[in-house]
Amino acid sequence: MVDTPPTASSGALRRQLFAQTWPMAIGVLSLLGFQLVDSAFVARLGTEPLAAQSFTFPLTFLMIGVQVGLGIAMAATISRAMGAGDDDRAKRLASLVLIGGSAIMAALAVGLWLFQAPLFRMLGADGEMLGRIRAYWAPQLAANWLGGVVYFGYTLFRAHNNTRLPGTLMVLTSLCNLVLDPLLIFGVGGWGGFGLPGAAIATILAFAVALVLLVWRVSRQDWLSGHDLIGEAKISTPSFLSIAGPAMLSQLMPPLSAMVATGLIARLGDSAVAAWGLASRLETVSLMVVLALTMSLPPWLGHCYGAGNWPRIRALMRVATQAVVVWQLLLGITMCLLAPWIAQALTGNPEVRQGLAWLIRFMLPSYALLGLCMLVVSAGNALGWPLRALMISFARLFVCYLPCIALGVRADSMVTVGIGAAIGNLLAGALACVVFYRSLQGVPATGSTDADRIRAES
Numbered sequence: 001m002v003d004t005p006p007t008a009s010s011g012a013l014r015r016q017l018f019a020q021t022w023p024m025a026i027g028v029l030s031l032l033g034f035q036l037v038d039s040a041f042v043a044r045l046g047t048e049p050l051a052a053q054s055f056t057f058p059l060t061f062l063m064i065g066v067q068v069g070l071g072i073a074m075a076a077t078i079s080r081a082m083g084a085g086d087d088d089r090a091k092r093l094a095s096l097v098l099i100g101g102s103a104i105m106a107a108l109a110v111g112l113w114l115f116q117a118p119l120f121r122m123l124g125a126d127g128e129m130l131g132r133i134r135a136y137w138a139p140q141l142a143a144n145w146l147g148g149v150v151y152f153g154y155t156l157f158r159a160h161n162n163t164r165l166p167g168t169l170m171v172l173t174s175l176c177n178l179v180l181d182p183l184l185i186f187g188v189g190g191w192g193g194f195g196l197p198g199a200a201i202a203t204i205l206a207f208a209v210a211l212v213l214l215v216w217r218v219s220r221q222d223w224l225s226g227h228d229l230i231g232e233a234k235i236s237t238p239s240f241l242s243i244a245g246p247a248m249l250s251q252l253m254p255p256l257s258a259m260v261a262t263g264l265i266a267r268l269g270d271s272a273v274a275a276w277g278l279a280s281r282l283e284t285v286s287l288m289v290v291l292a293l294t295m296s297l298p299p300w301l302g303h304c305y306g307a308g309n310w311p312r313i314r315a316l317m318r319v320a321t322q323a324v325v326v327w328q329l330l331l332g333i334t335m336c337l338l339a340p341w342i343a344q345a346l347t348g349n350p351e352v353r354q355g356l357a358w359l360i361r362f363m364l365p366s367y368a369l370l371g372l373c374m375l376v377v378s379a380g381n382a383l384g385w386p387l388r389a390l391m392i393s394f395a396r397l398f399v400c401y402l403p404c405i406a407l408g409v410r411a412d413s414m415v416t417v418g419i420g421a422a423i424g425n426l427l428a429g430a431l432a433c434v435v436f437y438r439s440l441q442g443v444p445a446t447g448s449t450d451a452d453r454i455r456a457e458s
Contacts, residue, residue, distance in 0.1 A: 013319045021289070021296045023167030036281040036346075038199045041181050043278070043347045049196045050347070051270040052132035054277025055125045058262050059112055060144055061255035066108055067148035069248030070101045071155040072298065072381045076243050077236065078159040079299040079382075083306025091225035092232040094159070097240070098152050098224075105148035109141045123259055124266030124273075132196065139200035146207040153214035156223060159299050165217060166295075169210045176206035246386030250377055250393035257397040264402075264409045265417065272414060275355030278346050279363065282356075286335065286364060289327045290371035293320055297375070298382035305383055314440060317379060321433075324371040332365035339364075355414035362418030369429020376432040385439060392435055396428035 043050045074097040081090040112119070120133055150173075154166035180202035187193030194201060218224065258280065265276045284291070297320055304312045335342060339360040343353045373396050380389030401424035408420030 013315055014323075017297075017316070017319055017323070021163070021292050023163045026167050026171060036278075036285050037178055037181060038203070039278055039281050040346050041185050042196060042199055043274075043349075043352075045185070045195060047270055047274055047349050047352060048129070049132060050274045050277065050352075052125075052129055052136060052196060053199070054273050054280075055120055055123050055129070055133055055262065056137060056140060057277055057280055058123065058255050058259035059119060060140065061258050062252060063105065063108055063112070063141075063144040063148065063255075065252040065255045066248055067101070067105060067151050069250065069252070070097065070104065070244055071151055072247040072378065073097070073240055073244035074101070074152065074155050075159045075299050076302050076382050077240055078156075079302030080306040082159070083303040088225065088227075089232065089236075090159075091223060092227065092229060093236060093240075094156055095224045095226060096229055096233055096236070098156070101152045102149050105145050109145045113138065113141055123262050136196045136200060139197050139204060143200050143203040143207060146204060146211065150207050150210045150214060153211070153218065154295075156218065158295055159302075160221075160223065161299060163296050169213060172213075173206045173210045176209050177202050180205055243381060243386050246390040247381045250381070250386075250390045253393045253397050257402055260402055261405050264406055267409060268412065268414070268417075271349065271351040272355055272417075274347070274349070274352045275359060275414060276417075278352070278356050279359040282342075282346075282360065283363065283367070286331055287328075287367055287371060287374070290324055290367075290374050293324065294374055294378035298378055301379055301382040313383065317375075317436075317440075320375055320379075321372060324375055325368050328368035328371045329365065332367055335364045336361050358415045359418045359421070362415075362422040363425070366422035366425035370425040372429045373425075373432040376436040380436065380439075388435060388439060392428075392432045395431055396424075400424045400427040400431065 039050065039053065042053050074094075077093050077097075078090045081087070081093060116134065116137055117130065120130055125133060150169075154169070157163070157165050181199060183193070184198030184202045185193050185195060186198075262273065262276065265272050297316065300316060301313055304310075304316070339357040342360060343357040347353050347356065373392065377389045377393055380386065380392070401421065404420035404424035404427075405417060406420075408417035
């Protein structure tokens, strides 16, 4: 049974949006927090292991981008089918995307292993650094694949407006990783641990626990169907790809951008790469509310889109954008003021600590507009505007963000890198808002029950 979509009352929307989002926010915080904890533990091994881990972040984000793009299409297609009252089709779609998504992630992992040397050389790694990365990359790829499979399970629950279970399992995964990290990295008693690869092995075990529990819970729900999957695939693949293709490209742009940014930062040395890697992990943690909204909001928007209820869509987006701006500004200003102490808690290397502190000061407040951009991209995919979402993602990274980063690197200072990244985020957020709200001007101002007509117009 699907929860009733929220009403158009602003107060009711805020309460229901909070009720749906807070479990995901806590889950995202814990899940991303354990990645930050990974880096904090690895930092104790020294600057070189931390730099080796940081070089893998862009390719890890590449895999995450694929899984998130597939998840966006999964949530959109299932929620639209449910919003139109076709529950049988929603079950078939869920089965197809779970199987297909897992296979795609496995193929991507194999490809990234086979071509790791040229990829990491392109990012600026060479010599001994490549050897450090190779030892870590195999278990990290396995962890990335397992994390993708678990994410698809979370998406299935979110499509049914159940955010509590994914949020709870994210917290459990984080706790498992937190316990296992020091044991597998540093060892216990007379055993010295695995070092850097231990961080990835801990992640594998944590995701395995979540997967077992997900399989158990899904087996108790009537959300999947094995009936006529081939026929459904023939019918639904074109429409699924019309969402998944642009969505994946949108989600792949950040890791591709991260690869370019890491290559630029590498010109400033290993300490700069290490500081940038920690800042990247801190960025994802600080955007926990935005990431939670990009998970909890699209299924609602999909239900409203399937029913042709555009007034409710407008109200939902208005409440969500207000929440993003207020939260990110408060968090960003607070972390800006606490930057030296946060950097000191994450790394003991003075040079890395100083670079990280400057990045925090300039980048964290700018995430208010970066968050708006991410929200608009997610909503655009749910509302049948995947190409517009793709355009926004491209402009954000390759027109606004990377050129500003390049100017910062050219000035040969982490201070100017932080300033450049902040300016890029501000420009991207402003652009996204203009494009999205102009798009809303082309849809009906009042509700409609003729969902097919709405789809055609959008």
